[in-house]
Amino acid sequence: MLPTRFLAPCLAAVLLAACAAPVPRHGVPIEPALPRPSFTLTDTRGVPFEFSRETRGLLTFLFFGYTNCPDVCPVHVANVAAVLRKLPFEDQRKARFVFVTADPARDSLPQLRKWLDQFDTSFIGLRGDEVEVTRVMSAVGMPPAIRGAVGPDGRYEVGHSAAVLVFTADDSAHVLYPFGTRQLDWAEDIPRLLRIRPQTED
Amino acid sequence: MQWWCSASGKPWTWAPQYYPGVWLMVAVLAVAFHALSRRGRAMGESRGAFWGGWVAVGLVWQVLDWPIGPLAAGYLASAHALQFVVLALVAPPLLLLATRRPLAASVAALGRARAVAMLVTQPIIAGVLFNVVAIATHVPAVVDALMPTQVGAFTIDVLWLLGGLVLWWPIMVEAPRRSWFSAPVRMLYLFLATLVHTGIAMVMLVRDFPMYGIYELAPPWPAWSPLEDQHLAGGVMELAGAAVVFGIITVMFFRWSGGVEGDAAPPAPPRD
Numbered sequence: 001m002l003p004t005r006f007l008a009p010c011l012a013a014v015l016l017a018a019c020a021a022p023v024p025r026h027g028v029p030i031e032p033a034l035p036r037p038s039f040t041l042t043d044t045r046g047v048p049f050e051f052s053r054e055t056r057g058l059l060t061f062l063f064f065g066y067t068n069c070p071d072v073c074p075v076h077v078a079n080v081a082a083v084l085r086k087l088p089f090e091d092q093r094k095a096r097f098v099f100v101t102a103d104p105a106r107d108s109l110p111q112l113r114k115w116l117d118q119f120d121t122s123f124i125g126l127r128g129d130e131v132e133v134t135r136v137m138s139a140v141g142m143p144p145a146i147r148g149a150v151g152p153d154g155r156y157e158v159g160h161s162a163a164v165l166v167f168t169a170d171d172s173a174h175v176l177y178p179f180g181t182r183q184l185d186w187a188e189d190i191p192r193l194l195r196i197r198p199q200t201e202d
Numbered sequence: 203m204q205w206w207c208s209a210s211g212k213p214w215t216w217a218p219q220y221y222p223g224v225w226l227m228v229a230v231l232a233v234a235f236h237a238l239s240r241r242g243r244a245m246g247e248s249r250g251a252f253w254g255g256w257v258a259v260g261l262v263w264q265v266l267d268w269p270i271g272p273l274a275a276g277y278l279a280s281a282h283a284l285q286f287v288v289l290a291l292v293a294p295p296l297l298l299l300a301t302r303r304p305l306a307a308s309v310a311a312l313g314r315a316r317a318v319a320m321l322v323t324q325p326i327i328a329g330v331l332f333n334v335v336a337i338a339t340h341v342p343a344v345v346d347a348l349m350p351t352q353v354g355a356f357t358i359d360v361l362w363l364l365g366g367l368v369l370w371w372p373i374m375v376e377a378p379r380r381s382w383f384s385a386p387v388r389m390l391y392l393f394l395a396t397l398v399h400t401g402i403a404m405v406m407l408v409r410d411f412p413m414y415g416i417y418e419l420a421p422p423w424p425a426w427s428p429l430e431d432q433h434l435a436g437g438v439m440e441l442a443g444a445a446v447v448f449g450i451i452t453v454m455f456f457r458w459s460g461g462v463e464g465d466a467a468p469p470a471p472p473r474d
Contacts, residue, residue: 070213071421078427079418086410182418183411183429 022192024175026185033172034165036060037139041100041126044113049126051098052171059095059194060167064137064145064160066103067115072162072179074119080164081119083186091194094169097123100136102145102160104129140165140173168196206352206359207266209276213421219268223356228263235259235297241304255300258293265289266359275355279406279417279428283435286362287442290336291396294366295450298374306377325372325383329395335365336399346415369395373454385458389451396447399439406436 038052051062061080065073077099084095099116101107104127107115112125128136134144146159162179174196177186204210205223239252264270265288274281298305309319321327338344339358348354372380373388383391405413412418412428423431 071211074422075419078422082411082427082429180415180419182415187411 022195024189024192026181026189027166027175027177028163029175030173033170033174034140034167036167036171036173037136039132039136039139041128041132041136042109044109044116044125044127046109049124051126055096055098055167056171057169057198058167059169059190061095061097062100062140062165062167062173063098063163064100064102064133064142065162066101066145066158066160067107067111068103068155069158076162076164076179076181077116077119077123079181079183080186081123083183083190084120086187087190091191094194095190098126099123100126100128100133102133102137103147103158104133137161166193168193170196170198204352206356207268207271207275208352208355209350209416209420210272211276211350211421214273214277214423216269219272221267221271223352224263224266224271227360228259228266231262232259235301238301238304241307242301245303245307247300247303251300254296258296261288262293262363275349276416277420277423279412279414279432279435280438282417283403283406283438284442285359286336286399287438287446289359289362290332290366290369290399291443291446293363294370295374295446298367298370302375302377305375309375309377320378322368323371323375323378325380325387325391328368328372329391332365332369332395333398335361336402340402342413342415349416373450385454389454389458392447392451392454396443399443403436403439403443406432407440408436 036052036055038050040048040050043049063073063076063080065077067073077097080097084092084097087095097120099112101112107127109125109127112127116123116125137144142161142163142165148157148159150156163176164181165173165176167173175189175193177189204219204221207219207221207224235255235258239247239255243249243252265274265285270281270284274285309316309323312319322331339361345358348358372383373392376383409432410429412432414432417431418428420428426434
């Protein structure tokens with residue numbers, strides 16, 4: 001039999017673990033947590049979208065990319081979309097995916113909408129001029145997008161951060177998910193991220 | 203230039219790519235088959251079996267070279283499944299059928315290596331070897347680790363072809379002849395030895411998430427998602443594999459029930 005002097009700390013540890021905020025198993029932790037930024041860009045309806053106000057308290061995936069991206073952007077967005085579709089409807093309602101174009105020169109609002117619709121019609125597309133987008137990227141600690149060399153066909157690639165920032169209900173980002181995050185990783189982490197609550201609720 | 207198809211992570215392009223390693227391997231296979239099948243024809247092997255063998259050489263070439271080869275290596279699990287079906291289940295029986303007489307004679311003429319040949323072609327050992335290869339080369343961690351390298355992708359392709367030859371040898375070549383390995387036992391052997399690959403296909407069909415990172419994170423294929431592709435891969439393995447296996451079991455059954463068992467068996471193979 002365990003002595004009572006060992007039982008008490010063990011019990012306390014179990015209780016603490018049960019009460020502690022759920023920790024995501026994948027992605028890269030952000031310490032200290034990044035507060036939800038305030039910025040306003042134009043959404044695909046042509047209406048100003050106040051990020052902080054529109055997404056407050058919701059699980060929010062923030063990703064910078066561009067619709068001509070040949071590999072990383074469509075794969076990353078498709079993987080999140082595939083997992084969000086499998087969530088219970090109530091959890092889906094608590095989640096928002098926000099895509100900010102890093103290539104405003106080519107990504108018109110209709111182009112952005114058409115591209116996002118192939119993944120999920122509820123995904124939000126935002127556009128601003130290059131200065132605005134760079135300011136937003138800087139506010140969340142992302143490097144600015146860099147336009148690559150223009151090819152003979154007039155096409156070019158855009159170098160940009162391939163990480164998805166996830167803001168939880170406590171209006172903070174505790175983790176970011178680089179390219180390479182698998183659907184199974186998202187499926188494990190999204191329910192955990194949904195359980196992170198503002199501290200005042202505890 | 204790449205010598206063998208491997209996952210590059212680059213967006214897919216329809217511009218043809220050249221893989222000298224594939225051409226070399228197919229050339230070696232074709233030369234070996236030509237030499238053996240000529241001897242086979244001289245020993246009475248049918249014209250149908252001879253041409254069937256050349257069809258197998260052509261199929262091996264098609265699934266390893268552009269476009270199926272690179273698609274299978276880094277873009278589509280379904281193309282990879284097609285490779286498996288061709289390399290392990292379709293080409294080996296056709297190749298062995300056209301060359302079984304000279305192969306049987308070769309085994310009889312082997313010196314010390316005959317003991318190894320007898321062991322590897324022992325039906326239980328052959329079945330186990332094939333299934334070890336089938337399982338090991340479908341483990342997600344193994345596939346994700348091997349497919350980005352040319353050596354790794356080459357290893358998987360060669361293992362499938364060799365595993366298929368080992369699986370089909372006891373049925374097609376019947377050398378060394380084993381008295382207990384009658385037609386009903388051969389049918390049972392083929393059924394049991396291919397159950398595991400059916401199980402792998404079922405897993406691919408029922409999983410809710412993509413199993414292989416190499417295909418999930420590959421530049422997107424416009425026609426279908428990675429999960430749909432995985433389900434298609436499971437279907438290809440399940441249906442095409444079953445069609446081949448049950449087709450051959452059916453032929454074996456009717457030959458056996460018609461009393462033609464052993465008619466086309468290689469001459470005078472040694473008993474174990």
